[in-house]
Amino acid sequence: MLAISAFAYSPAATVDVDVFGEAACPDTRDFVLGPLARLADALGTTASVRYTSFGNAYFFAPCAGAVVAPPGCDSSASCRFNATTRDCWFSTCGLGAARPPDACFKGSPRCQHGAAECLANRVTLCAGTSLPFVSCYFRALGSEWAAGSPSTAVLAVGRRCAFASVGAGWAGIYSAWRVAVDAKARDPTTVCVFEGSPRFGGRTFTVRGDAALFGLNIDIGAYRFAFEQHLPADLLRGPLRLPTACYIPSCEREPLDGNLTLHKLMDPRLNSSAGYGTALDVMVAELRAAGAHLQLHKELDAVHAHPRPTGAVLRWKDGGSTVADSVLLNLPRHALNRLSRDSLLFTDGRPLARALYNCSRETSQANYSAEASVKVYLVYEDAWWRTRLGLVQGEVHAPSDPPMYIRYHDGPVRCGEGAAPACAGALLVQYAHSLEAGGGFYMPFRASKSTPLTVLRGEASELPGLLHRKLLQMHAARLADAGIDPRSLAEPAAVVLGFWPHARDEILHPAPDPLSFSTAHGALPQCLHGVTSASYSEATRQPVVGRSLSVANNDWWLEESSVDLIAPYWAEVSLRVAERVLHDQLGLARPAWLNAAYYRKSVLGI
Ligand SMILES: Cc1cc2nc3c(=O)[nH]c(=O)nc-3n(C[C@H](O)[C@H](O)[C@H](O)COP(=O)(O)OP(=O)(O)OC[C@H]3O[C@@H](n4cnc5c(N)ncnc54)[C@H](O)[C@@H]3O)c2cc1C
Known part of the structure; x- marks a missing residue:
C-alpha cells in the first residue's frame, strides 16, 4: 500500500513528493521501480522525491474495534495485521491526532507483510528518505519478492555462506546435507542451497499427492539404484533409513543396467513405491530443520572472485549476489556453459578445464541433433494388467503407431484394504532416450517448456484414449483367454x-549429457582424444587453482569401465564426484556409513 503527497508553493519552487511505502509489498516495489523512478527522472531537479518507510504500519492502540494478535500469531502477517486496529491507531495517534496519547508508540510496530516487512522497513530507514537507496535495496531483494517469500529475500540480503551448493539435484542437495547435517563440518545456518527452478530435485522428480492420480507416487525422472552403487545405496539404507524393494519383483538382474539387481524406495504404509524424490525430500527437511538456507528461483548468472583469497561472489539472474567461502556448482553442461563469460571458471580457469567445458559431441559434430529422454505412464483406477491378467513383471516392445515400450514392473500400484482389494496403478508404456527411438512421437504432447512434467487427462487430450486402445489391442488374446471384455x-x-x-x-x-560421451553411443568427439576419465574429472571439478570453487554433476564424467557399474549418467556418478569435492575442498573424511572399499576406489580413486 502506498500514500503519496505533493506540495509546491510557487511556480519557481521545487515540488516535494512524499511517498509512504511498505518495504515488503509488491505494489510498493513495482511503483518505486516503475512509475516513481520515471517520474523522478522526468521532474529532475524541479522535484524532491522522498521515500518514507513504515507506510501502513501501526502500533497496537487500545480503542474500539482494535484486535490483539492471538497467542502464537507473532510471525504471521495475516493474523497480526488488522485494518480496524490500524485505522484506530491512525486516527488516535497519526498525523491528524491533536494530542496522541503516550501509549501510541509502545511495543513493536505491526507491518502488513509481517516481521519481514518491519525488518526491511528498518533497513530503508537507515538511509533516511533516499529514493536511490530504496530503489537499489528493492532491486537487491530481487525476484523472491515476486515469488511470494519476502522474508527469505529480506534475510538473504547480506547473507554469507560458508558453503554454497548451487543446483539442487541429487548431488547438490546431498553435498549440503553432508556438510551441514551428516558431518556437521560447518555451522548449518551458514550452509546454503540455491536452485534456479521452482523445485528441488533436478532430474529426480516424484509426482505425488495428486488425488486425481489416486495418490500414486510416480517418478518421471530417476528412480532406481543398485546396492552395489554404495552412493546412494548406503545413504538410503543407512542414515536416511528408507525402506526399499526390488525394482523387478523377482529381484532378478537387469541385463540392460550393468546386470545388477535394481531397487526402488518404498512407502510401507501404502505398500507401494514412495518415489525416488523421497530421499531428496528427507535431506531437504533435515537441512531446513538444522537451519540451513535453501532457496528456489535462484538462478546463477556468474561467479566472480571475492577479495578473500579463496572465496567467491555468486551473482544471480535476479540481480542479487551472495558471498560464499566455498562453492560447489552442481551444474550440468549447458547450465555451466551458460554462465556469464566473465565468470572465474572461464577467466581464471585452467586451460584443460576451459577446453573440456566446451567439448561435447554436440559442439564437435555438425550433424548432432538435440536429444531427449521421455518417460510415459498410463494411470488407471484399476491396474487391470496386474489385477486381471496377473502381469507383474516383464516387458513388451511395440515400436510404432504409437511407439510403446511397456514394463509391467515399472510404475506404482496401490491397493486398498479387503479380500479383493481394488488397485490403482500407473504403467510405464514408453521410456525412450532418443527422439528417433520412440521419444519423438510424444514431444508434441509436451504441455510446457518450463517443467519436465506433463499430465494429460482423458477429457482434454486424445493421448490417453489412443494409448489405451493400443494397449487393449496388444493384450487382446490374454484378455480373451481370461474371459474379460476389453x-x-x-x-x-x-x-x-x-x-x-x-x-x-x-x-x-x-537430459543427461554423458549419454553422448558413452562409447556405446559411437566414437568420442575429437576434443576428448587422449583425455582419461580421471583427468577429465580432475580438470572439470577443480577448474580454478587456489579457489574453493568446484564443479560436480555427472555431465562432467567420461565413462570408465573400471569404476562405472552402470551408465555414467546415473545419479551415482554425480554423488561420487560431489563426495570427492567434499574431501578435497572441505577436508571431509569418509562417512562412517559408506562402504570403505568403494570409497577408496570409486570416490578417491577417480
Ligand atoms: C528419465 C530419467 C530417468 C533416470 N533414471 C535414473 C535412475 O533410475 N537412476 C539413476 O541413478 N539415475 C537416473 N537418471 C539420471 C539422474 O536423474 C541423474 O544422474 C541425477 O539426477 C543427476 O543429479 P545431479 O544433482 O547431478 O544433477 P541434476 O539433477 O541435473 O541437477 C542440476 C540442478 O541444477 C539446476 N540448475 C541448472 N542451472 C542452474 C543455474 N544457473 N542456477 C541454479 N540452478 C541451476 C537444475 O535446475 C537442476 O535442479 C535418470 C534421468 C532421467 C532424465
Whole structure:
C-alpha cells in the first residue's frame, strides 16, 4: 500500500513528493521501480522525491474495534495485521491526532507483510528518505519478492555462506546435507542451497499427492539404484533409513543396467513405491530443520572472485549476489556453459578445464541433433494388467503407431484394504532416450517448456484414449483367454509424461549429457582424444587453482569401465564426484556409513 503527497508553493519552487511505502509489498516495489523512478527522472531537479518507510504500519492502540494478535500469531502477517486496529491507531495517534496519547508508540510496530516487512522497513530507514537507496535495496531483494517469500529475500540480503551448493539435484542437495547435517563440518545456518527452478530435485522428480492420480507416487525422472552403487545405496539404507524393494519383483538382474539387481524406495504404509524424490525430500527437511538456507528461483548468472583469497561472489539472474567461502556448482553442461563469460571458471580457469567445458559431441559434430529422454505412464483406477491378467513383471516392445515400450514392473500400484482389494496403478508404456527411438512421437504432447512434467487427462487430450486402445489391442488374446471384455476396462484417468530434453535453452531440466560421451553411443568427439576419465574429472571439478570453487554433476564424467557399474549418467556418478569435492575442498573424511572399499576406489580413486 502506498500514500503519496505533493506540495509546491510557487511556480519557481521545487515540488516535494512524499511517498509512504511498505518495504515488503509488491505494489510498493513495482511503483518505486516503475512509475516513481520515471517520474523522478522526468521532474529532475524541479522535484524532491522522498521515500518514507513504515507506510501502513501501526502500533497496537487500545480503542474500539482494535484486535490483539492471538497467542502464537507473532510471525504471521495475516493474523497480526488488522485494518480496524490500524485505522484506530491512525486516527488516535497519526498525523491528524491533536494530542496522541503516550501509549501510541509502545511495543513493536505491526507491518502488513509481517516481521519481514518491519525488518526491511528498518533497513530503508537507515538511509533516511533516499529514493536511490530504496530503489537499489528493492532491486537487491530481487525476484523472491515476486515469488511470494519476502522474508527469505529480506534475510538473504547480506547473507554469507560458508558453503554454497548451487543446483539442487541429487548431488547438490546431498553435498549440503553432508556438510551441514551428516558431518556437521560447518555451522548449518551458514550452509546454503540455491536452485534456479521452482523445485528441488533436478532430474529426480516424484509426482505425488495428486488425488486425481489416486495418490500414486510416480517418478518421471530417476528412480532406481543398485546396492552395489554404495552412493546412494548406503545413504538410503543407512542414515536416511528408507525402506526399499526390488525394482523387478523377482529381484532378478537387469541385463540392460550393468546386470545388477535394481531397487526402488518404498512407502510401507501404502505398500507401494514412495518415489525416488523421497530421499531428496528427507535431506531437504533435515537441512531446513538444522537451519540451513535453501532457496528456489535462484538462478546463477556468474561467479566472480571475492577479495578473500579463496572465496567467491555468486551473482544471480535476479540481480542479487551472495558471498560464499566455498562453492560447489552442481551444474550440468549447458547450465555451466551458460554462465556469464566473465565468470572465474572461464577467466581464471585452467586451460584443460576451459577446453573440456566446451567439448561435447554436440559442439564437435555438425550433424548432432538435440536429444531427449521421455518417460510415459498410463494411470488407471484399476491396474487391470496386474489385477486381471496377473502381469507383474516383464516387458513388451511395440515400436510404432504409437511407439510403446511397456514394463509391467515399472510404475506404482496401490491397493486398498479387503479380500479383493481394488488397485490403482500407473504403467510405464514408453521410456525412450532418443527422439528417433520412440521419444519423438510424444514431444508434441509436451504441455510446457518450463517443467519436465506433463499430465494429460482423458477429457482434454486424445493421448490417453489412443494409448489405451493400443494397449487393449496388444493384450487382446490374454484378455480373451481370461474371459474379460476389453470394453469393460475403463480408459486411463491420465497420462503422466516426463520430458527431459538435452537442449541449450532448457538448462533447468536437462537430459543427461554423458549419454553422448558413452562409447556405446559411437566414437568420442575429437576434443576428448587422449583425455582419461580421471583427468577429465580432475580438470572439470577443480577448474580454478587456489579457489574453493568446484564443479560436480555427472555431465562432467567420461565413462570408465573400471569404476562405472552402470551408465555414467546415473545419479551415482554425480554423488561420487560431489563426495570427492567434499574431501578435497572441505577436508571431509569418509562417512562412517559408506562402504570403505568403494570409497577408496570409486570416490578417491577417480
Ligand atoms: C528419465 C530419467 C530417468 C533416470 N533414471 C535414473 C535412475 O533410475 N537412476 C539413476 O541413478 N539415475 C537416473 N537418471 C539420471 C539422474 O536423474 C541423474 O544422474 C541425477 O539426477 C543427476 O543429479 P545431479 O544433482 O547431478 O544433477 P541434476 O539433477 O541435473 O541437477 C542440476 C540442478 O541444477 C539446476 N540448475 C541448472 N542451472 C542452474 C543455474 N544457473 N542456477 C541454479 N540452478 C541451476 C537444475 O535446475 C537442476 O535442479 C535418470 C534421468 C532421467 C532424465
